[in-house]
Every structure is written in C-alpha cells, then in structure tokens.
Amino acid sequence: IPYEELDCVINGEYTVGCRREGDDVYLPFSFISKYFEVYGKLVQNGDDTRFEWSHSYSHVYVPDGTYSPTGIFMSFEHYNVEKRDRVKCISAIEGVPISTQWGAHGYYYPIQIAQYGLSHFSKFLTEKPRSSIVIEDAEDDRAADQWAVVGQRGTVSSVIDRHRNTHVIEFDTSDSIHNPGIVHQLENIIFGFLFFDIRFENNGSVTVAMEMKGRPNRLFYLHYICSENVLAVSEDNVYYGIGLRRTWGRVTRDLMVDAQKGIMMQLGKKFRGSRLVPLRVISVSVRGHGWIDNITFASSAHLEQMYDAADWFVRHQDNKGGWPIMVTRKLALGRLELPPGWYSAMAQGQAISLLVRAYDRTKIRAYLDCALRATKIYNIPSSEGGVRAMFADKYPWYEEYPTVPSSFVLNGFIYSLIGLYDLKTVAPPEEARDTESLYSTGISSLKALLPLFDTGSGSVYDLRHFTLAMSPNLARWDYHTTHINQLLLLSTIEDDPVFEAVANRWIGYMKGKRAAHN
Amino acid sequence: IPYEELDCVINGEYTVGCRREGDDVYLPFSFISKYFEVYGKLVQNGDDTRFEWSHSYSHVYVPDGTYSPTGIFMSFEHYNVEKRDRVKCISAIEGVPISTQWGAHGYYYPIQIAQYGLSHFSKFLTEKPRSSIVIEDAEDDRAADQWAVVGQRGTVSSVIDRHRNTHVIEFDTSDSIHNPGIVHQLENIIFGFLFFDIRFENNGSVTVAMEMKGRPNRLFYLHYICSENVLAVSEDNVYYGIGLRRTWGRVTRDLMVDAQKGIMMQLGKKFRGSRLVPLRVISVSVRGHGWIDNITFASSAHLEQMYDAADWFVRHQDNKGGWPIMVTRKLALGRLELPPGWYSAMAQGQAISLLVRAYDRTKIRAYLDCALRATKIYNIPSSEGGVRAMFADKYPWYEEYPTVPSSFVLNGFIYSLIGLYDLKTVAPPEEARDTESLYSTGISSLKALLPLFDTGSGSVYDLRHFTLAMSPNLARWDYHTTHINQLLLLSTIEDDPVFEAVANRWIGYMKGKRAAHN
Numbered sequence A, B: 001i002p003y004e005e006l007d008c009v010i011n012g013e014y015t016v017g018c019r020r021e022g023d024d025v026y027l028p029f030s031f032i033s034k035y036f037e038v039y040g041k042l043v044q045n046g047d048d049t050r051f052e053w054s055h056s057y058s059h060v061y062v063p064d065g066t067y068s069p070t071g072i073f074m075s076f077e078h079y080n081v082e083k084r085d086r087v088k089c090i091s092a093i094e095g096v097p098i099s100t101q102w103g104a105h106g107y108y109y110p111i112q113i114a115q116y117g118l119s120h121f122s123k124f125l126t127e128k129p130r131s132s133i134v135i136e137d138a139e140d141d142r143a144a145d146q147w148a149v150v151g152q153r154g155t156v157s158s159v160i161d162r163h164r165n166t167h168v169i170e171f172d173t174s175d176s177i178h179n180p181g182i183v184h185q186l187e188n189i190i191f192g193f194l195f196f197d198i199r200f201e202n203n204g205s206v207t208v209a210m211e212m213k214g215r216p217n218r219l220f221y222l223h224y225i226c227s228e229n230v231l232a233v234s235e236d237n238v239y240y241g242i243g244l245r246r247t248w249g250r251v252t253r254d255l256m257v258d259a260q261k262g263i264m265m266q267l268g269k270k271f272r273g274s275r276l277v278p279l280r281v282i283s284v285s286v287r288g289h290g291w292i293d294n295i296t297f298a299s300s301a302h303l304e305q306m307y308d309a310a311d312w313f314v315r316h317q318d319n320k321g322g323w324p325i326m327v328t329r330k331l332a333l334g335r336l337e338l339p340p341g342w343y344s345a346m347a348q349g350q351a352i353s354l355l356v357r358a359y360d361r362t363k364i365r366a367y368l369d370c371a372l373r374a375t376k377i378y379n380i381p382s383s384e385g386g387v388r389a390m391f392a393d394k395y396p397w398y399e400e401y402p403t404v405p406s407s408f409v410l411n412g413f414i415y416s417l418i419g420l421y422d423l424k425t426v427a428p429p430e431e432a433r434d435t436e437s438l439y440s441t442g443i444s445s446l447k448a449l450l451p452l453f454d455t456g457s458g459s460v461y462d463l464r465h466f467t468l469a470m471s472p473n474l475a476r477w478d479y480h481t482t483h484i485n486q487l488l489l490l491s492t493i494e495d496d497p498v499f500e501a502v503a504n505r506w507i508g509y510m511k512g513k514r515a516a517h518n
C-alpha cells in the first residue's frame, strides 16, 4: 500500500505522527487509547491476527431470573474478597477479613466483612459440592493412636465432652511454641481448607505444616495460637492469633490465603502469589492443654466462612443497631471527612442481606433480630451520626459515606436498598413495617435522582459535584457496571421499567454509544 | 517497517479496516470521527500538508473586560439573526424579523426580535462608523426637480411639514402598482441599507429598483406597499407590506436581505444566496398621494434596526408585562408541549437587555418602564401561565420554555438573569428592588444547580432527564460554548469564582479533556 507519514495537530496543541493513504488518514492507536481512554490489543488466532477494540473493560452480569433475598447475591459469586491486596488477612480471632484500605494498621470494615460472607454464600450456591476429609473426630477407639508426642513430654487421649455429647481429643503438653507438640502426621492431603473445633484450658496452639514447591521444596508452618495479636511472621512461620478459646469454638481457615497474607506482610508489594505453590499438608500438631475435635480438610468452606461473617455482625452490633467504622474516611480530595466511628448505610444493608440469608438457612432468630435492629440507623440523619441524607430537602438518601455535606454515592445507596428489600421480604410482615417504609421511600428517591447520575456517556459515582460545586466524579467502568448490575437486579423486583431502560442505556455507553445531543 | 492491512473488531460488534506497522496499529479517521464525533481535515500550507484534528467546532469568546449593561451584549456582534434560514423576512410593517422555526406560517418570536436588536446594537458598538448618503431631505429649493413623473400623470413638490418642522417631498399620482410612479434616478449608489420617513394620505408604495449581476445583468424591484400583507413575490418583484402609514414613520430596510428573503420564498431551499450579487441601485420611485423625507442610503443601519426591535417590545407588551408567543412549542419528543400564548423568561430577559440599552442611549422612560413591567412574569409559576419553575421545590428557575413538568434549560435561564442584571444596574434603585431580588434568587439557584449540567465531558442543555426520567439531552458544541460564554460574562460581574472555574473546565472539554474518574 502506498502511504506516507503525516503530522496531525491535535486541537492546535500538539502533534501526533499519522499515516496518509490518498485522502485517508490513519491515526495511531497509542494516541487514540490515551486520548479517549479506550482499550485494544492484537489477538493472534492461528495465522490470523486481528486487533480487538474495547470501549470498556468490565463485565455486566445479566440476571437469569428474579432476584431472591435468600439466593445468590447479585454476581458476588465472582468476588474474591480475601484475595484483595487491601485485605490484610482473615482474622483467626473473628474469622473475618481485616482491611487496610484507609488505615494501614488494619480495621474491621463491615462492608468488606458482609461482602466476604455474601460472596462465600453465593459461591456455595453456584459451585459444585465440595470434597472433604475428616482426619479426626475422636470417635474411633484408637483415635489417640494417630497422635505422636514429639519433643517435650505430654499426653493425648480420646475423651467424652459432656457439653457437646461427643468424643474429643484431649492433649496436654508444654504450650511453648518451641515445643514440636503432639503431632498428627498426614498423607496426601491436598485440600486447602481446614476447620476444627477447639478449646484450651489456658494457653496453646495448633500448627499446620505444609510442603511448598521450590528448589528444594521447603516446609512452611501456619501457627494458630492463643493470642489477641492477629498476625505475625518470621521466615517460614506465620502466626495467627485465635483469641483465648477458653470455650468451644470453630476455627475455619483458608490455608493458602493464610500463607499468602503472611508472606505479603513480610515482603509487602514485592510478593507475587505465584511464588507460593503448595504441594501437600504434612501434619497438624497441638500444644498446651486443650481439646480438639472434627479436624477437617476440605476443598472449600463457603458456608463456614459465611457464618463466620454473619456471626461477626451479631457479636459486634452496637446499641444503635450499627457497626461503627473505626477509621477516618476522606473523600473529595479531603473536602469531606468522616472521623472514626461513622456508620455506613451500605454496611447496614449488606450486613442485613447476609443476616437474612443466615436466618433463612438456620431459622435462628438472632440473625433476624440483628437485621431488624440494623435498620434503625437508616432513620438517623447524617448530621446526627446516622446515614440519612436529604437531596434538596426533599429526597431521602441512605449514605454509604454519611458526609456533611452529603455525597450521595449511588452504588452504596442501592446496596442499602437491597438489604431493606431482603429483610422486608423475609421478615414477618408485622415486624417489617419500618423496613418496608424505608425501602419504598428509598426507591422513590432512587427513581427521582437516578437521571442525575447519567452523563450521557457513562455514570457518575456520586453527587459530590452538586453538594461541593466541583467537577463531577465520573465512575470508572467497574463501578459503572456495578450500577448496571444493581439496576438489572432492581428491574427483576420492581415494576417500573425505568431500571431496565437505564441499565440498557448504560450498557450501550460501555460500547461507545452516547445519549443524543440536540 | 512493513505496513499491512489489519482488521479491527470494534467492541465485538463490527469490523474496521486498519493498518499495522510492527506493533503499532493505525485506525482510519473516517471511523474515529464517526465513533467519537470529532472533526478533522487535511490542511495544505505551501508544500506542507498536515491534518488538523478538532474535538469541537465552535468558538469561545473570552470577555476582554467587565460586562456592561449598556455595552456590547455578550458576543452578539457576531450574530446575523436576519440571515438565518428560519427567519422568513424582516417585516416592513414592524421592522423586526418573522420566525418560521416552529410554525411555517411565520410568527413574531420575541427572543429572535430581541437578539436582532441586541446584535445590531453590538455591531454598532464594534464596527467602524458607517458611511451614508442622503439622497433627499427636501431642504434644497430644487429638491422636487430630481423627481420625474413617469407613466401616469402626477405632481411632486417640496412642502413644509408643520408637525415635523421640516421640508418634505409631497407626491401625488395613481397608487396602482402598475404605475411606474414618480421616479428619482440614482447613480453610483452601492450602499445596501435604505431608510426614509414616510406618510400616505390613503394608499401608495415606494419602489427600489436595483441592477443585479447576471448574464445579462437584470433589474430587480423591491416594492414597499401600503399593506398588512408581509411578503409576496412575483419573478423579479418582491412586495413588502409596510402597513397603512397614515402617520409619519420611518422605514429601515436591508435591501439585500429583503431581496434574498423574497427569492428564498420563491425558490425555498434551492436558493443559494451567492446567486444574487447586487451591482447598484437604479432608482427610488413613489406612488399614491403621500409625503417622503430623509431618503438615505447607508452602509449599515444598526441603531435604526435596534430601535425598531426595542419599539416593537414597547408596542406589543401585554398587560402582564410579557410578549406571548403564538406558536406551539414541543420538546422532549413531544412529551412536553407549550400551546400558543406561552411566555419565555429568556424572551423577557433578552427584551429587558435590549430595552435597557435603548433607555440608556435615549433616556426615554417608555423603554425603562417597559423593561420594569417585563419582570412581573418572572414571579408567575409556569403552572399559572408564567415562567417560574422550582427544582425539587427548592430552587426557583426562570424557564425559557415553561413546560409542566419543567425543563430547566440552562442558556435561557442565564439570559433571563442577564436581563435582570442589566435592569437592576441601570434602573433607579428604588424601582429595581424586585428586579434585584429576582436576580439574586436566580443567581443562587444557578450556583446550586450548575453542577447538574456538567457531564464531565460536556454539558447538558436542560434537565429534562431529571423531570422526565429520560436520557440526558446533551448540548451540542455551539450550545456548550454559549454556556461557556455566559459563564464567562457572569464571572466578570459576580464575585464567586465558581463561574470562571466551571467555564474553564468546560473549555477543556472542547479540547477533549474530561473530568477525572475514580
């Protein structure tokens, strides 16, 4: 093809090298992609190469049926909360993630905890059944024979636990972490999830020894110790506090996440997860004086993880019905700030969605009662420490970030509404009147204000531009798709066709379509 | 580097032929320009050819000083209202344009009339002084000698007009249009504007004969006749009604516009203005019994045109202080409709801006009184036939199109505010209290709601998406620049830096900049 180089002057400001073929001008994708923020790559398919242009990078999940408050939560089966860099680790004291997103020290972030629970519940409903192997339930006469007292002296036996009405393994040896302890050797355990029930008389620990791939292969130790200290690391030893454990309780662990978070703590951002390839579990060992039962390795532990999250909410709900967030949150380049102790309507809503599902499966009232109490904060104005904002003194809005002035974050508001929907649907009607009213008020506000989030080529994340008279805060594509996924969910439970219409228009924006200009 | 053809798949939907040079991919501008609606052209400069890329097509006028209510109106000196296709003609009865934009029959559209006046006033202030030649003021003893009675019999003489205390030409001949009349031959008149003072006893007409370029050159006649019929055409004769004219009045005409509009009426869209090239004015002739004075050819007639417009507003103001618009206006694909008789805050505001300038130059109270009365409609809600809308029951807004539900057109609102500003600045303070209050209320609403017009890559024309829960109505680039020009004007009269900040951000959008995403 005959062609020549040609300078292209962009808006009179700078020059880009182009190509010319007769009257046709060709512009380099390197310029186009930066100027318009679009994506593209050369794709080889056999002998054929083509260039694939994408206006956006994320994925819309079109619901395949009516949303159910007791089913999969949106498309959360695709979430991997605990893998995120901003999750410091899964606390073995609480069984829930600890966030470092806005505080490097780590804090419990109820939204993250609820999403952890909801994602595992959704994975439970969508994945094929798990495989598992119980390596110890102490019911066999010779159960204690599998345990070897190594290093310092000690005893091990199978005994009846009267409270739980089952046999358990009692062990008694030095609680020193330097004591190899009483060891249960294992073979061919390739499952990455472990859970067990445990109680200690005073102090002690449980250690899982794993073989990791390397040159040569190396041993790696996960220690679960009686401590309120969440996480510590020393070379190939990672220490997770499990609290005091003076009463029976279950510990559920994702061993690879535990290993990865430990190494990440040592190496920081230098860590590449791929460097850690587990080969097998070598042994489980115990120290101190205590009792253990139902030691199980499994290919997943979604329900256990979900209940760990739901139980956290029951345990930590305060007398206002909320879960105060103990970290400073700054928005809008610092022009908005929430000092520690704020509530989030999104946290309340996501917690409710989780608690409703826990209640539905167990019929344990504590979950339902907790969810019902969680709605109280929806009624408290942001200016009084709650989450309720008003747009133009007219439209109530439940705030993900209850700043003053308000920020009107869209996705958090919709999550708060989904929680209300879940609860009003599952709770006995006479107990759900306030929930019902909060929901219908919120839906009305959403219908009224949704157009203000539509830029004609995408969506805005919030309305800070309105409250702070600043530049609009455009939603990046993954938030834009969250908006769409949420609207598609609402379209299956609300009669108004506006939700589907907006969702479809917004899907078009992801392919470069735009609203018409006059 | 080898250069080869390459298929590019756009969002998985269709394929565009591209070019590849190693790892560099080049896309055709024909695709880019359509996909993103950007502009570009090859520009030859000597031996050098380059491609000029433009994100937008219109021009921002940065004000070079503080806006003055008695000076140039925005950048209206660049407007050519009467040249627009949607202007049927300049009525010779009223001296103002007649619109066909939303009604093919033609109607008086106060916004267009005010813009006609304001543009001519602004041109008057910015153009160099005009040239003119008075071909008849009847003050010369031999004045009547210049007139020849042609065709049917008649008389012509110079007489004193007692009311006006000046000599005028009295003429008396048949008023038939077939009568060649009493003719004043002219030489070397190349000015395109004509005005004269005239009074008829009963019936009559004034005809201007022009030579137009052609093969061969041809004669062309503009007839100004005593008639309420605005415009008629027959081959090379164009007939403009000038009303009855039983009392003295001035007729001011742009001869080329009169010729063009006449031919456009005959030929419709086939007409190309370039086909009509005037060479010279041949003669002025009169018919019937009447008096004429001050026949003047000029290179422009801006002030005369401006006062024609201002006087129209004084003459046609109704008892509510408004100028009802007698045409149906549909918006939002027919979902909003204004039946004939609606008022427009933009019309009121632009009229006020014009009247204030007319008052400032003349000190004629009628102009000021008319402007003050025009503010009354700002207080009447749209639902009661006025122009006042409320955003979310909180922010008053003066509507260009007072639809129910409201449309919140931005540029019309700001024009309505500029009118108020002009009036409150020029009127005696004790008469301007309501105006002042309407203005400050409006500015507060504007500051509050302006962010809602910001899409992060352009602006919306109105807020119909909010009131009708529909797709946003993006402003095309010329409306976007009107927004910017208006904000820059406000930035010179209001202390709040927000107007300049928004204007500068919006200027950036015209060069492809975008608001940040999160």
Ligand SMILES: [Ca+2]
Pocket (backbone or CB within 6 Å): A137, A138, A139, A166, A167, A168, A293, A294
């Ligand atoms: Ca047991």
Ligand SMILES: [Ca+2]
Pocket (backbone or CB within 6 Å): B137, B138, B139, B166, B167, B168, B293, B294
């Ligand atoms: Ca005279």
